[in-house]
Amino acid sequence: MTINTQTNNSWTTRRDAKTKRMNKITHITDSRVIPTDRMVEVLEELLLPGDRVVLEGNNQKQASFLSQSLSQVNSAKVYDLHMVLSSISRPEHLDIFESGIAEKVDFAYAGPQSLRIAQMIEDKELTMGEIHTYIELYGRLFIDLIPTIALVAADKADSDGNLYTGANTEETPTIVEAAAFRDGIVIAQVNEITDDLPRVDIPGSWVDLVVEADEPYQLEPLFTRDPRHITDIQVLLAMITIRGIYEKHQVQSLNHGVGYNTAAIELLLPTYGESLGLKGKICKHWALNPHPTMIPAIESGWVESIHCFGGEVGMEEYTSRRPDVFFTGRDGSLRSNRTLSQLAGQYAVDLFVGSSLQIDSVGNSSTVTNGRLAGFGGAPNMGHDPGGRRHSTPAWLNMMTSEDPLARGKKLVVQVVETHQIGNTPVFVESLDAIDVKNEADLATAPVMIYGDDVTHVVTEEGIAYLYKAKSLEERREALAAIAGVTPVGVRYSPKDIQKLRQEGIVAFPEDLGIRRSEANRSLLAAKNIEELVEWSGGLYNPPEKFQSW
Amino acid sequence: MSTVFLFPGQGSQKPRMFQDLPDHPVVRKVFEEASDELDESVYQWDVESKLSSTIAVQICLLVSGVASARVLKEKGAVPDFVAGHSVGTFGAAVVAGALEFKDAVRLVRMRGEWMEQSFKKGYGMGVVTGLGERQLNGLIDEYNQNERNIYLANLNSSRQMTIAGSLPELRRFMEIAIANHAQKAELLDVAVPSHCSLLNELSLKLEAELDRLSVKNPEIPYAGNLRGRVLRRGEAIKKDLAWNVSHSVHWHEATSLLYELGVRLFVEMLPGNVLTKLAEDAFPEARAISISDDGSDTAAILVNRL
Numbered sequence: 034m035t036i037n038t039q040t041n042n043s044w045t046t047r048r049d050a051k052t053k054r055m056n057k058i059t060h061i062t063d064s065r066v067i068p069t070d071r072m073v074e075v076l077e078e079l080l081l082p083g084d085r086v087v088l089e090g091n092n093q094k095q096a097s098f099l100s101q102s103l104s105q106v107n108s109a110k111v112y113d114l115h116m117v118l119s120s121i122s123r124p125e126h127l128d129i130f131e132s133g134i135a136e137k138v139d140f141a142y143a144g145p146q147s148l149r150i151a152q153m154i155e156d157k158e159l160t161m162g163e164i165h166t167y168i169e170l171y172g173r174l175f176i177d178l179i180p181t182i183a184l185v186a187a188d189k190a191d192s193d194g195n196l197y198t199g200a201n202t203e204e205t206p207t208i209v210e211a212a213a214f215r216d217g218i219v220i221a222q223v224n225e226i227t228d229d230l231p232r233v234d235i236p237g238s239w240v241d242l243v244v245e246a247d248e249p250y251q252l253e254p255l256f257t258r259d260p261r262h263i264t265d266i267q268v269l270l271a272m273i274t275i276r277g278i279y280e281k282h283q284v285q286s287l288n289h290g291v292g293y294n295t296a297a298i299e300l301l302l303p304t305y306g307e308s309l310g311l312k313g314k315i316c317k318h319w320a321l322n323p324h325p326t327m328i329p330a331i332e333s334g335w336v337e338s339i340h341c342f343g344g345e346v347g348m349e350e351y352t353s354r355r356p357d358v359f360f361t362g363r364d365g366s367l368r369s370n371r372t373l374s375q376l377a378g379q380y381a382v383d384l385f386v387g388s389s390l391q392i393d394s395v396g397n398s399s400t401v402t403n404g405r406l407a408g409f410g411g412a413p414n415m416g417h418d419p420g421g422r423r424h425s426t427p428a429w430l431n432m433m434t435s436e437d438p439l440a441r442g443k444k445l446v447v448q449v450v451e452t453h454q455i456g457n458t459p460v461f462v463e464s465l466d467a468i469d470v471k472n473e474a475d476l477a478t479a480p481v482m483i484y485g486d487d488v489t490h491v492v493t494e495e496g497i498a499y500l501y502k503a504k505s506l507e508e509r510r511e512a513l514a515a516i517a518g519v520t521p522v523g524v525r526y527s528p529k530d531i532q533k534l535r536q537e538g539i540v541a542f543p544e545d546l547g548i549r550r551s552e553a554n555r556s557l558l559a560a561k562n563i564e565e566l567v568e569w570s571g572g573l574y575n576p577p578e579k580f581q582s583w
Numbered sequence: 584m585s586t587v588f589l590f591p592g593q594g595s596q597k598p599r600m601f602q603d604l605p606d607h608p609v610v611r612k613v614f615e616e617a618s619d620e621l622d623e624s625v626y627q628w629d630v631e632s633k634l635s636s637t638i639a640v641q642i643c644l645l646v647s648g649v650a651s652a653r654v655l656k657e658k659g660a661v662p663d664f665v666a667g668h669s670v671g672t673f674g675a676a677v678v679a680g681a682l683e684f685k686d687a688v689r690l691v692r693m694r695g696e697w698m699e700q701s702f703k704k705g706y707g708m709g710v711v712t713g714l715g716e717r718q719l720n721g722l723i724d725e726y727n728q729n730e731r732n733i734y735l736a737n738l739n740s741s742r743q744m745t746i747a748g749s750l751p752e753l754r755r756f757m758e759i760a761i762a763n764h765a766q767k768a769e770l771l772d773v774a775v776p777s778h779c780s781l782l783n784e785l786s787l788k789l790e791a792e793l794d795r796l797s798v799k800n801p802e803i804p805y806a807g808n809l810r811g812r813v814l815r816r817g818e819a820i821k822k823d824l825a826w827n828v829s830h831s832v833h834w835h836e837a838t839s840l841l842y843e844l845g846v847r848l849f850v851e852m853l854p855g856n857v858l859t860k861l862a863e864d865a866f867p868e869a870r871a872i873s874i875s876d877d878g879s880d881t882a883a884i885l886v887n888r889l
Contacts, residue, residue: 124845148836149843152812403717404836456713456742457764466717 047216054079054218055241065194065237066226067244072102075242077110079218080182085115086135087180087208091167091371092120092142092410093253093343094201096186098222098246100125103184108133115139115162117178119170119204120410121146123251130159139178140408141165147405154406154474164480167411168379171204171372174211183212183219186250189230190223194237197230200323200344200352200367201252206235207372213239224249231364254346254577256322258296261562266494269543269553270449271297274386275306276546277497278447278490279315283427286318288378288415290387294449296326298386300558303333320378320415323348323359323367325576328569329559331358340377341369342411347580351573371411378415383428384445385415387483390454391465394510394522396485396500398448399467406474409482417487418444432489432501443501446483447490452518459520461513485509491516496542503539515540584889585663586848587806587841588655588678589862590648592669592832593773595855596640598631600647603853603875609653613684617646620688637775638695641670644854645691648674649684651852651874658883662850664813664841666806668858669737669777669832670694672824679801681820686796693792694828697785698775706776708736709753712743713766719744722763726756734779737832740861742766747776782829790825798824811836813844834858835865842866848889850882851875 043049057078061067067075080086088103089096104125114135118126121143129135130153139162143150153159165173174180185205187196198205205221212219220242221235275298278284289295302316312335319339321327325348330336336358344352344367352359352367360368378385389398400407422429422444429442450460471479489501495516503509510526515534517523534540543550560566563580604610618624625646633639648671655661667675673691676682711719716738723733723746733756736745746753750770757768776782798817807814807823811833814820838849838861849862851873862871874882 124843146843148839152810152840156812403715457766458715469717 051216051218062242064192065240065242066192067220067242069245069247072098072244073105076102077106080106080111080114082111082113083115084181085117085178087117087174087183087212088126089183089185089205089208090118090120090122090126091203091343092122092144093255094186094203095122095251096184096222097123097251098244098248099184099186099220103134104128104132106134112136117170117174117180119167120144121150127153136160137162139163139165139170141167141170142408142410144407144410147407151404151406151474161474164406164408164476166409166413167371168375168414171207174208179215180208180212180217183208183217185209185219185221187221187223187235189225189227190221190240190243191228191230191237192226194221194240194243195230195233196221196223196235196237196240196243197232198234199231200349200369202234202369203343204371206370209235209239218242220244222246222250231366232362234368252346254580256291256324256345257347257576257580258291258293258324258326259563259580260296260300260326260558260560260566263293263297263300263555263558265554266451267293267297268301268555268557269494269548269550270294270451270492271301272305272548272553272557273497273543273546274298274447274449274492275301275311276309276548277541278384278445278492280309280311282383282431282445284315284384284445285426285428286320286382287316287384287386288320288382289324290385290412291322291324292388294388295386296324297558299324299326299330300560302330302335303559304557306335307333318382320374320382323352325563325566325574326560328566328574331355332569333559340374341367342371342374343369347574347576350575351570354573375411375414378411380419380422382415382444383426384447386447386449387412387416388450389448389482390460391462391467392448392450392460392491392513392522393462393465393485394513394526395506396448396488396491396509396513397465397481398483398485398488399465399480400482401465401467401470401480403466403469406470406480409480412482416446416483418446434502443489445489446487447492448483448488449492452493452495452520452523461517461520461522463521463525493518496540496545499539499541502537508539512539584847585845586850586886586889587664587666587846588652588662588675589849589851589858590665590667590671590674590678591644591851591855591858592667592671593637593640593644594771595857596629596634596643597854598634599629600643600854601626601629604647604650605654605879607654607657609657610650613646613650613653616684617642617688620685621692636695637698638692641691641695642688644670645674645687647853649677649687651879652678654879655850655883655886658879660883660886662803662886664804664806664844664846666837666841667808668834669808669827672808672827674852675805676798676801676820676824679803679805679820681799681801681805681817682796682824690789690792690824694785694789697788698777698782698828701775701782701785703776703781705750706748706774706781707750707753708745708747708771708773708776709757709768710743710745710771711757711760711765711768713764714744714760715741716744718763719760722759723756726759734776734781735831736778737834738836739832739834740865741835743861745771745778747779747781749776777828778831780829786826786829789828790822793821793825806837806841808832808834808837811840813840834861838862838865842869848872848885850886
């Protein structure tokens with residue numbers, strides 16, 4: 034008989050530690066509900082130096098009451114926290130490092146605080162963990178970045194801790210799951226505590242404490258693009274993309290990043306797309322936020338399904354009245370899920386379209402700006418060819434370029450850019466600024482957004498480079514140069530025989546696609562301003578005040 | 584959402600600029616204090632003939648800036664941050680509560696005098712627009728390889744920078760900048776090559792003067808010129824005041840940091856609206872106003888509303 038000498042060791046240290054912590058606040062509350070004015074005190078009791086804290090804040094929804102409360106704790110009691118944030122968006126997300134409450138950070142995106150975090154790294158005011166993509170960050174919450182405490186936001190809670198998130202479920206279930214099933218403590222701020230929840234998005238048994246915030250959580254309308262700002266050149270880019278990529282490769286499922294280029298494509302489907310007879314053939318299934326610029330395509334019957342990362346301010350009523358298209362709950366409102374939609378956008382769609390500030394001579398791209406550290410967000414998750422993919426679709430198969438019996442298809446990863454940014458800065462450059470940023474911020478790798486070998490197509494106002502067809506690095510450079518205009522890349526690698534590239538279908542100019550530049554103008558847009566989007570929606574879209582001009 | 588008061592530097596002055604200040608007891612008090620410290624009435628220092636002296640210009644900017652902020656304070660409008668451009672830092676430090684006004688007057692006069700003395704004939708500054716910092720720095724490095732000396736001075740926006748050096752070299756370099764796709768490159772009406780190492784001596788002397796004073800920790804955080812950081816300690820502000828004249832003003836970085844810290848209202852003190860225009864261009868989602876164009880009543884209402 035073997036004797037297990039380990040039997041005296043405890044296997045419940047985590048659970049015991051949680052119980053001990055929870056007992057420290059019994060004098061504050063004997064239920065799940067924390068009084069609003071005692072939130073700071075609760076955090077001071079529950080948190081221990083060095084704890085790993087996941088604070089919900091993606092680029093739309095922010096647990097703003099909890100982040101403010103955290104920034105007010107006594108730094109003599111609570112210090113050296115390890116913060117895990119998918120998005121560093123609010124000033125207090127970084128204030129807590131200045132005051133010593135927090136010490137180390139892991140994050141995915143820091144756009145709204147990108148200068149400050151770069152300064153703080155340079156001044157050694159915080160310790161950098163890693164800059165992740167969304168999926169990697171969410172994944173590591175279950176591996177080696179498991180939260181001690183999760184601070185999240187929801188619309189409503191009942192006294193049993195059940196949460197209703199409304200349209201903005203986003204990443205809340207993922208964060209809560211990582212903490213709840215690993216003896217972490219889950220605290221949710223809600224706009225309202227009520228016993229009449231429209232539906233339950235997160236069950237109360239996953240949630241330890243709820244608190245009614247002093248004001249509703251911060252929510253930003255980040256995916257609203259006013260069609261008024263779309264230019265004729267962007268209309269041209271959209272026509273080239275629809276003709277030369279969506280139609281040519283029969284793209285049926287896709288993700289669009291946020292931007293005016295993709296907004297133009299969305300608004301051209303019911304007009305230009307319709308005139309090409311493409312309705313029902315392309316762009317049927319989407320992993321996408323409820324972009325207001327999708328309304329005309331939806332109303333014209335182009336769209337079969339949309340799964341959303343999050344909600345969009347003003348689109349609540351519209352999405353709830355289009356349950357055939359959007360995922361909705363029994364209460365009627367949108368159900369989003371950032372993790373699942375990112376995964377869908379990574380593995381389950383034919384195509385990703387993004388934009389970029391810089392592209393080098395082989396197609397690596399970056400949105401890094403000098404002196405700033407914005408991170409990645411989710412674009413690299415969706416903007417790459419997932420090598421593990423096995424299912425086939427016509428577009429995926431269409432990317433095969435060899436007769437090899439084991440040949441596989443490819444995700445279409447498309448970059449749509451103008452050859453120059455505003456102010457005449459070239460987009461196509463010899464070397465990415467990301468390489469300097471790597472050195473300045475002492476990063477392990479250069480912050481490349483989309484790697485060149487994942488990019489299948491680049492679209493500019495000059496035409497399309499079908500990079501997946503290039504047979505050598507040299508040909509790849511020439512294809513890019515052929516559409517890079519008067520930029521360092523366009524000038525230096527200009528192809529010797531452009532006709533040959535066009536004949537072989539490695540490069541296409543608008544005329545090769547039957548597009549006349551003179552036809553590319555704003556009159557093709559299905560809606561030319563926000564007001565027309567409201568009209569298309571039958572009054573269901575309720576744009577935020579800052580987009581209302583009437 | 585918070586507010587910053589901006590204090591303009593040289594270039595914003597105009598003849599009779601004091602006329603824009605309201606007739607208010609706090610304004611009169613600023614003039615009296617300045618006049619006492621200088622042992623001469625400053626009421627007429629803003630006349631055109633006087634403004635050919637950089638001493639008068641800098642004193643007038645200080646007086647206008649501090650008087651504007653004190654009028655706003657009377658109306659209950661106090662900022663969350665202050666930021667000054669070049670000599671504007673002195674007004675910012677006064678309003679932040681770090682520096683006594685009379686000390687600022689004395690220091691600014693010395694700064695002006697020393698600049699006039701160190702005035703090297705045939706030197707000056709230029710402005711280049713349409714190139715990024717990296718591009719412009721690359722061109723400057725290349726140009727300076729042949730034993731030449733052009734300096735990158737102020738970084739006012741992501742695409743507007745000033746350069747300093749000798750006039751012939753400035754002219755030669757600006758041709759190169761235009762050939763490399765700068766939108767505009769022209770000489771400024773400034774006779775001193777400020778914000779570059781040619782003025783290091785002056786900074787040393789200013790620092791020695793500042794070391795004799797007490798510069799307190801500010802009541803209102805101060806966004807600095809040297810590194811574009813928000814400063815909360817008197818010692819750091821002292822350094823910023825002494826050394827900005829011989830270093831690049833990182834204006835774009837400082838104001839971008841303020842924006843990230845939640846500033847959505849930029850209010851420029853008298854005179855002029857140069858900094859307002861920079862803020863409007865850089866931060867379309869924020870509001871930028873100047874006392875010069877919008878008046879102190881409007882400014883006070885907007886500050887109090889936030």
